[in-house]
Amino acid sequence: MITCKRAAIAALVTLPAIGLAQDDTQTDESVTDEIVIVGRSVSTSSVRVEVEREILVDSAAVLKDIPGANVNRNGALTGIAQYRGMYGDRVAVDIDQIGVISGGPNAMDTPLSYMSPMMTEALVVTRGIASVSLAPEAIGGHIDTKLARGKFGGENFGVSGMFGTRFSDNGNVTTTAARLTLANARHRFSTIAEFDDGDDIRTPEGEIRSSRLSRDRYDLSYSYNGLDRNFMVYAGKLDTGDTGTPALPMDIVFIQTDLFGAQFGFDLSASLSIDGHFSYNDVRHGMNNYSMRQAPMAPMQRLNNARGSGSQFYLAGNLNRGGSKWIFGFDGIAAEHESIITNPNNAMFRVINFDGVSRDLLGAFTEWSRGAGSGQIEVGLRYNRVRTDAGSVAATGMMGMMATNVQTLASDFNSSQRDQSWQTLDGVIKYRRYFSTAIEWSVEVGSKSRAPSYQELYLWLPMQATGGLADGRTYIGDLDLQQERSKELVVGVSTVAGRFGWSPQLYYRRVDDYIQGVPSTNMVANMVSTMMTGKQPLQFANVDAEIWGFDAAWSYEISENLLVDGVVSVARGRRTDVHDDLYRLSPFNMSFGLTYSADSWSVKSEVIGYADQDKVATVNEETETSGYWLVNAGASWNPTAALRIEARLDNILDESYQDHVTGINRAGGSDIPVGTRLYGAERTISAGLIYSF
Numbered sequence: 001m002i003t004c005k006r007a008a009i010a011a012l013v014t015l016p017a018i019g020l021a022q023d024d025t026q027t028d029e030s031v032t033d034e035i036v037i038v039g040r041s042v043s044t045s046s047v048r049v050e051v052e053r054e055i056l057v058d059s060a061a062v063l064k065d066i067p068g069a070n071v072n073r074n075g076a077l078t079g080i081a082q083y084r085g086m087y088g089d090r091v092a093v094d095i096d097q098i099g100v101i102s103g104g105p106n107a108m109d110t111p112l113s114y115m116s117p118m119m120t121e122a123l124v125v126t127r128g129i130a131s132v133s134l135a136p137e138a139i140g141g142h143i144d145t146k147l148a149r150g151k152f153g154g155e156n157f158g159v160s161g162m163f164g165t166r167f168s169d170n171g172n173v174t175t176t177a178a179r180l181t182l183a184n185a186r187h188r189f190s191t192i193a194e195f196d197d198g199d200d201i202r203t204p205e206g207e208i209r210s211s212r213l214s215r216d217r218y219d220l221s222y223s224y225n226g227l228d229r230n231f232m233v234y235a236g237k238l239d240t241g242d243t244g245t246p247a248l249p250m251d252i253v254f255i256q257t258d259l260f261g262a263q264f265g266f267d268l269s270a271s272l273s274i275d276g277h278f279s280y281n282d283v284r285h286g287m288n289n290y291s292m293r294q295a296p297m298a299p300m301q302r303l304n305n306a307r308g309s310g311s312q313f314y315l316a317g318n319l320n321r322g323g324s325k326w327i328f329g330f331d332g333i334a335a336e337h338e339s340i341i342t343n344p345n346n347a348m349f350r351v352i353n354f355d356g357v358s359r360d361l362l363g364a365f366t367e368w369s370r371g372a373g374s375g376q377i378e379v380g381l382r383y384n385r386v387r388t389d390a391g392s393v394a395a396t397g398m399m400g401m402m403a404t405n406v407q408t409l410a411s412d413f414n415s416s417q418r419d420q421s422w423q424t425l426d427g428v429i430k431y432r433r434y435f436s437t438a439i440e441w442s443v444e445v446g447s448k449s450r451a452p453s454y455q456e457l458y459l460w461l462p463m464q465a466t467g468g469l470a471d472g473r474t475y476i477g478d479l480d481l482q483q484e485r486s487k488e489l490v491v492g493v494s495t496v497a498g499r500f501g502w503s504p505q506l507y508y509r510r511v512d513d514y515i516q517g518v519p520s521t522n523m524v525a526n527m528v529s530t531m532m533t534g535k536q537p538l539q540f541a542n543v544d545a546e547i548w549g550f551d552a553a554w555s556y557e558i559s560e561n562l563l564v565d566g567v568v569s570v571a572r573g574r575r576t577d578v579h580d581d582l583y584r585l586s587p588f589n590m591s592f593g594l595t596y597s598a599d600s601w602s603v604k605s606e607v608i609g610y611a612d613q614d615k616v617a618t619v620n621e622e623t624e625t626s627g628y629w630l631v632n633a634g635a636s637w638n639p640t641a642a643l644r645i646e647a648r649l650d651n652i653l654d655e656s657y658q659d660h661v662t663g664i665n666r667a668g669g670s671d672i673p674v675g676t677r678l679y680g681a682e683r684t685i686s687a688g689l690i691y692s693f
Contacts (some may be wrong), residue, residue, distance in 0.1 A: 042553040051120040068551035070586040075245030076213040085547035086140025103283025103308035107468030116194040118177035121148035129446040132380035149190040150181030166688035173198035203679035204656035206671020214241035231264035247470040247663025250287035294669025310335035349397030356391025386451035413460040424449035462529035462537040470663030504552035513542035547573040587613035628657035
């Protein structure tokens with residue numbers, strides 16, 4: 001059994017060796033063992049969570065357990081990562097170290113929706129500023145996830161795997177997953193499958209009648225592990241069926257994604273190695289506003305067929321010489337998007353929302369790191385070039401003044417300069433100082449950038465295709481947008497004093513040309529939006545902003561078997577060009593847990609608290625939310641080394657609450673009124689059984 005004291009020290013002081021292109025140079029004084037207790041370890045550099053130990057359906061939900069992180073939720077499977085006040089495209093999310101091209105304009109297939117929890121080996125959040133080698137536009141943070149494909153074996157081939165099933169009474173949610181791995185010391189063949197299904201979720205205020213879910217996820221891979229080289233090829237599929245997204249204008253009818261990829265590494269000499277990744281995915285995505293929610297009148301029914309596809313690559317050389325480590329590399333993303341909206345009752349109605357949209361990024365980076373004495377330094381530089389373009393748009397099947405105004409918007413867009421480009425230079429400096437095996441200080445400074453998304457540029461007709469903002473407002477794009485530029489400072493410490501350990505960080509970020517909606521000055525778009533919704537639209541624009549805060553994880557060993565731990569997160573953001581707060585930031589929150597661990601079983605109870613959020617964006621008509629407390633409990637038992645039985649009780653007191661970063665209900669026919677922020681789930685009992693062999 002791992003004692004709580006060792007777990008507390010390792011969880012709070014170690015630099016986890018997670019193989020994510022991080023600098024692995026350490027001084028002799030640093031603690032190098034990684035021990036995970038209750039599925040989480042925290043240091044100044046990263047947070048690692050064993051997602052498969054969490055009884056979840058949406059892997060993004062685990063972010064709520066991580067200091068500084070949260071999740072913007074629009075539906076059962078559409079969690080959008082938030083980290084220290086940044087969210088959406090600003091936070092880079094990778095699967096096995098490389099990203100996924102989204103298929104829809106409203107982030108219904110978020111990157112973490114491709115990572116079914118029981119198939120996920122680990123989720124790692126980079127604390128602080130992401131290194132330039134990790135991702136090209138990680139202005140707001142970096143998250144990497146890894147599929148659980150099994151391990152290599154001995155000299156002879158052996159078979160290993162797992163089978164698991166879980167059930168939650170709220171919505172009758174079922175999850176079934178299986179993995180089969182055939183491996184020896186050199187070769188590994190692995191196949192994984194997970195199936196998730198559920199009905200509408202109940203809250204203390206009633207049922208959310210567009211919250212059902214259906215998802216199948218598959219992965220097949222082959223890996224080779226040699227003395228001086230390794231590689232892996234894989235093929236996967238995501239098949240999402242009828243799934244509600246009540247905070248968005250439409251629900252998911254289908255998301256069908258094919259994924260392919262390869263990874264490799266070669267040791268050219270004792271000091272020089274090369275590694276690379278390549279992936280391609282193709283997404284076909286259908287959604288509508290009438291099959292899973294109360295259908296609007298026939299003229300207002302909509303069906304949207306969207307598609308996204310593209311490839312990504314990473315190639316880098318790693319040189320270790322004279323106590324220094326150098327990384328030189330290139331990476332790139334080539335993505336294409338389209339979206340066409342029709343009315344099933346009117347063959348003449350057709351809106352080309354996005355057509356022939358491309359967004360291509362090419363990056364080059366270099367990173368130097370060195371450990372000397374009791375310190376460690378990292379310096380990185382990155383150059384990015386982003387180019388975007390879009391085809392012509394059109395709309396038919398409208399009548400009267402609406403048709404005239406829409407045609408004017410389409411003509412203006414088609415005659416505009418749609419080919420855009422940006423060139424940026426990013427820089428990051430990190431310094432760590434080890435005062436002993438139990439104390440580590442860190443300071444990070446960085447200047448990072450992000451070019452506008454295709455929605456922010458090319459949304460020509462007032463709509464809510466906004467990458468999942470879910471505020472109920474319509475938006476239009478702006479072809480004159482500048483790239484965002486974030487200048488950030490992070491200071492942190494990890495320390496253990498006797499039985500107590502904690503890892504706090506302070507951060508401040510100034511963002512020039514932050515992209516956010518402001519009242520539109522396009523009179524034609526204003527007339528169209530007013531006729532459709534009764535309100536003028538918001539237009540994506542460059543503003544100035546700043547975000548600052550504090551987050552920490554802590555633990556205290558009461559006895560060898562008993563541990564208390566917790567997380568605290570504070571994030572504040574405001575515009576500096578006008579007097580207003582930033583939209584959809586999580587309020588101050590904290591958790592307190594008590595865990596008892598024995599040889600074969602453990603029990604944990606936790607209390608989670610969220611403060612009132614009265615710092616809201618008036619421009620977005622964001623409403624305030626009240627604070628709340630939740631009490632949860634869970635237990636796991638290993639009657640044998642191969643079998644784990646688990647149970648969990650969430651919201652034990654059946655608290656009625658609204659998570660501030662959850663979206664506004666748009667679905668008619670629900671017990672939650674349209675225009676009201678969605679409520680959290682009522683008391684929920686979950687149980688599971690996982691057998692490994």
